[in-house]
Amino acid sequence: MSLPKGLAEEVSRNLVMVARLIDEDPEQSYAYARIALRLASRVAAVREAAGFAAYATQKYSEALAEFRAAKRMTGSVELWPVMADCERGLGRPERALAMAGEPEVQKLDKAGQVEMRLVAAGARRDMGELDAAIVTLQSPELASHSVQPWTARLRYAYADALLAAGREDEAREWFAKTIEADKDGATDASDRLAELDGVEFVDAAAMDDADLDDEPDEIDEDDDQDDAEVAAAERASDQAEYYDEDDDEYEPVPDSDSDVDVTDEIVVIEDDEPRDERDEREDRDKA
Template sequence: MPIPEDVTGEEIDKDVRQELQSLPKTLAEDVAKNLVMVARLIDEDPEGAYGYSRVALRLASRVAAVREAAGFAAYANQKYAEALAEFRAARRMTGTVELWPLMADCERGLGRPEKALDMAGAPEVQKLDKAGQVEMRLVAAGARRDLGQLDAAIVTLQSSELASHSVQPWTARLRYAYADALHAAGRSDEAREWFAKAVEADRDGSTDASDRLAELDGVEFMDALAEDEADEDEADEAVEADDTTAPEDDKD
């Protein structure tokens, strides 16, 4: 796959670059460039990111960072079995637990919420940092909802992190998940309160909490672009109507 000229491979994290030092120099550079493309595209063009991840995987399947990137790319494309296999491989190579919540969410994606809940209660969770533990809580709540256990999902999300007034990287998503679970349970007033709190914490627009809040408040937004296009269509139709009804020029 083509690599843009502005991609040098130097953009990757220094820890990943260190991992690639086990490879021949030219090969390491090629792998690094493909990993840069995975990171660059994974949000806007997950299919493209997946393609570059497969190239990197073909070139250096024994590098943990490559297996991890392949897992993220597969996960972004909802290829959960493949993502799970790559995350497991990366974990075997590194011995770390950071990927545990993602592995559990892959189990959910594969229709195995019970397995995800088993993983939520495993000793590995205690080894996660705060962000990882919050992510695991979100996955566990999602698994409860998969099983139709709405009340249990709500209880799962109730935590010191949810009650905290400080805003952390996970705060908006945690508040949003709680609001969404409350709404699904028919607790609309509480849901509105927590969607509003999610909006306050969502500084980078990672959720659609503002839209959900507006929906609960009965506010409808018009698509400005669609409205302009509709006006143009009406104008065109009016012109066409005038053309068809205009009298023909008198003939001599």
């Protein structure tokens, strides 16, 4: 379906934002998808984008409806595996398994068939059928030594199923094989393998901060000595400013840290002559 130029540009801008944000901010991606859907709900690409945005935010019922609409518009079976996975998300693993046996699966390309196998194995695990899940994943694609876009995810799912079944040695082997194929680090296979080997990762930055916090505060004795010398020099300067060493009354200012107790001496001069007699004598002297 063709759209007017202005509308087509507006829809395209929103679809670009859907694709850009779907991994880092699914909710915002979903918001852009709703705008595009409101503008052009009869465009298959818009319905598909809206489906993936809803799927990323775990709105599985809405995602399934959008995928079905896109499939009707295009006639393509490309979305069949993700539609089956929506059934799993809705708590209906048996429907996902039923879809894995439908003729549409035979029309999928190799990547689609591997994806369908992953969904079917997940449905088996949802139903508690671990051994069946392991068997479902065993395939020529799993045994192949060539690395394809789906190889890392397929090997990882197999290793995880083996570990869940208690087959730890085999799980370790397949996690290691996953790492070989996972050049982009799309899985956490390296962490899972390290965990199995008993390796514990430590945050080096956090350890450095902890070491700094544990270090005792160092006391610099030289600094204390320097402070004492400065204080003594200041007292000597004050003494030189207010006293003349040639003056008979000069006395050094005692160190405040010494044991000398400096007190002011108050001299009281007492006169034994009564005040009245002294006044009469002064009057006679004046006469």
